[in-house]
Each structure stands twice: as C-alpha cells, then as structure tokens.
Amino acid sequence: MARTVIAGDFGGTNLRAALVADSGEVLARREVPTPAAGTAEEALASVDALLADVRAGAAAAPVAACIAAAGLIDAERGLVLVSPNVPSFRNLPLGAALAGRTGLPAAIENDASAAALGEHRFGAARGARHVLHATLGTGIGGGIVIDGRLHRGAAGLAGEIGHIVIDAAGPVCACGSRGCLEALAGGVAFARRARRLLETGAAPVLAALCAGREPAAADLARAAARGETAALAEIRNGGHLLGVGLASLVNVLNPDVVTLSGGLLGMGEPLLESLREAMAASAYGPASATPVRVSELGEDAGLLGAAAVALALAEG
Ligand SMILES: [Zn+2]
Structure with a gap:
C-alpha cells in the first residue's frame, strides 16, 4: 500500500487539505473558506475540522503532515510569524498544534519553499x-x-x-x-x-x-x-x-x-x-x-508542495 501524508495549503481564498500518496496522487481533499477574520482559536478549529475530514478518508495511517502557508514562517521552530492570509496566526506555534492534533511528525513551511520541493519531487524539476x-x-x-x-x-x-x-x-x-x-x-x-x-x-x-x-x-x-x-x-x-x-x-x-x-x-x-x-x-x-x-502541478501545487515536505520529514 502506498505511503500517505496529510498536506495543507493555506491560500488567500480557501484553506485546503488533502491526503496525498507518495506518488503524488491526491486521494482525498477538503476545503473551507479562509478565516480572514476572527481569532486564532477559531481559525484553528477550522483547521481541525479539515484535518479530521481528510484523515477519515485514509485507508492506513498517514506517516507525516505539513501545512504550507504564505508569509514569514520559521520552519525550524514550527512558528507562523506573519500570515497574510490568516492574520490571526501571528507568532503561532502551528507546527506543534499540527503535531498534537494529528499525532504525526509535522512541519509547517513557507508556501513558495514548499512549492520548490513539490516541483522537485512531483513536477517540472523531477530528477x-x-x-x-x-x-x-x-x-x-x-x-x-x-x-x-x-x-x-x-x-x-x-x-x-x-x-x-x-x-x-x-x-x-x-x-x-x-x-x-x-x-x-x-x-x-x-x-x-x-x-x-x-x-x-x-x-x-x-x-x-x-x-x-x-x-x-x-x-x-x-x-x-x-x-x-x-x-x-x-x-x-x-x-x-x-x-x-x-x-x-x-x-x-x-x-x-x-x-x-x-x-x-x-x-x-x-x-x-x-x-x-x-x-x-x-x-x-x-x-x-x-x-x-x-x-506542471497546476492548482494542486500548494498541496503537493506540502506533501513533498511531509514526505521528506518522514524520510528523515
Ligand atoms: Zn522588497
């Protein structure tokens, strides 16, 4: 059975999450409107619901999770410093929140950095x-x-x-x-x-x-x-x-x-x-x-970038 990861992409319009196989196939996906207003707790509740939905579709336990987001991200410490799409996420330890909620090795990453790894693993820079x-x-x-x-x-x-x-x-x-x-x-x-x-x-x-x-x-x-x-x-x-x-x-x-x-x-x-x-x-x-x-990744570039980061995390 293919290994799977949970990938999240925090865009300006929607928060998207997906279950992605290590082949790059998107097995299940959900999205909710981006909580541009409200508190960090409310936004986190939206993220929780998304993750639970996606996870419910997994045939076997995913091996890692990653959320890619625009803004200033301290990937090493798992901190969202500034998020233009979800303004309430300020100096938020989203990496720890993601690990705690999924029970998986978890990372957060700047979306453009994640996209680079996504192109390398699945897209126009394969090989x-x-x-x-x-x-x-x-x-x-x-x-x-x-x-x-x-x-x-x-x-x-x-x-x-x-x-x-x-x-x-x-x-x-x-x-x-x-x-x-x-x-x-x-x-x-x-x-x-x-x-x-x-x-x-x-x-x-x-x-x-x-x-x-x-x-x-x-x-x-x-x-x-x-x-x-x-x-x-x-x-x-x-x-x-x-x-x-x-x-x-x-x-x-x-x-x-x-x-x-x-x-x-x-x-x-x-x-x-x-x-x-x-x-x-x-x-x-x-x-x-x-x-x-x-x-070559089209609309799924953000999700596949996050998936590539999660797979890299699982692979050490
Ligand atoms: Zn400048």
Whole structure:
C-alpha cells in the first residue's frame, strides 16, 4: 500500500487539505473558506475540522503532515510569524498544534519553499539535484532546493527572491527597500504599469477594457492579446526584469533548472519569452543555458508542495 501524508495549503481564498500518496496522487481533499477574520482559536478549529475530514478518508495511517502557508514562517521552530492570509496566526506555534492534533511528525513551511520541493519531487524539476523555483504573482517568492533538500537559511528566509534589488533607485517595495524585483515586476507592479499606460492615452484598447475601473495586471495581457502593442511592450519589459533577476540568482546558485508558477504566467508567451531571453543574456557562461520550465502541478501545487515536505520529514 502506498505511503500517505496529510498536506495543507493555506491560500488567500480557501484553506485546503488533502491526503496525498507518495506518488503524488491526491486521494482525498477538503476545503473551507479562509478565516480572514476572527481569532486564532477559531481559525484553528477550522483547521481541525479539515484535518479530521481528510484523515477519515485514509485507508492506513498517514506517516507525516505539513501545512504550507504564505508569509514569514520559521520552519525550524514550527512558528507562523506573519500570515497574510490568516492574520490571526501571528507568532503561532502551528507546527506543534499540527503535531498534537494529528499525532504525526509535522512541519509547517513557507508556501513558495514548499512549492520548490513539490516541483522537485512531483513536477517540472523531477530528477534535478538543484532547483530554483519562482512564484510570480501579486508578490514574488521562491524556493531553493540544493542536493534534493530544501535550503531554508539561518532564519527560514532563504528564497525570498522578490526582494533582491534590481534598481537601487527604483520604486519603494512593500518590504521597505527600493527597487526590489517584486516592486518592479510583481503583480502590483504590472498593475502600476497598466495605470501609467492609461494615463499616457496611448492604450485605447486597455482603456476600453477597464472602462473607468482600476486596471489589473491581467488587463495588460487582455489588451496585448487584442493587438495593443503598448501593452505588449509593458509585459515584455516586466518579463525582461524578471529574467534579469533570475539570471543573478542562477549565477549564485547554478541550479539544474528554474521552475516557475503563479498568476503572472497567465500573461503567456510574451512574458515567458522575454524572461527567458533576458535570463540567457544576463547569466554567466554556461549558466545561460539553464532551462526555465513552467510548473506542471497546476492548482494542486500548494498541496503537493506540502506533501513533498511531509514526505521528506518522514524520510528523515
Ligand atoms: Zn522588497
């Protein structure tokens, strides 16, 4: 019988949990709306119900559990320091809570780090030793796998690739620094590009699409798909900056493969093409040939990332 683990993914919309086999097959899944308000106790009660439901479907006892969550996670001590999706989880020992409630070896992990291990075990980086994974969404995150193991760093902050500085005189970032990759080419930055483009009056298709409302990153892609060259140029410009940032990381880490996930990939081939071109042009020597692959895990990337962390825990 396949070994199974309990995997949790705390997203912005739903808390999801699943029973996952070591093959990556999702055997059972449940979800509840993310408790964005209320106390930590109430949120934990939702987690309890989820876990009990998922566990009830297990044919044999799972071997470990892991919850992946956005935010600042101290994986070593099992602490959620800051959670943007569940604000009541602040300095919360979720790892101990998970172990206590399941009676299993349990871990919590930053979702982007978990995603890196998920790609390594189940996805686009199968068979690689060293992986750099980038999550390209409203914010930009990442995870690093070295020799098949997650690299967490001294305080669990390794992989915060959105905050490498690309332009020291650039726009202020959410982290307080200036010109971070996220501030220049994250989802919020693309929305800002779209807003500026509207102000120039040079993007009639975009203007018609937004019709008086605030533009979002996805509007640029829609306008570009309808032939608006100014919108296309903004997408390519952002993709270029992402590629430049990834090239710096590739020069430091020399991964076998770079994997990508996240909503910005919805901008399609123009973004990917400019990202790949810029990375190849900026990376040093043979590192310029580092392959860049899109995640194969789709909507289950978060759950499978958590499952990969739980399996690694069970395997020691
Ligand atoms: Zn930053």
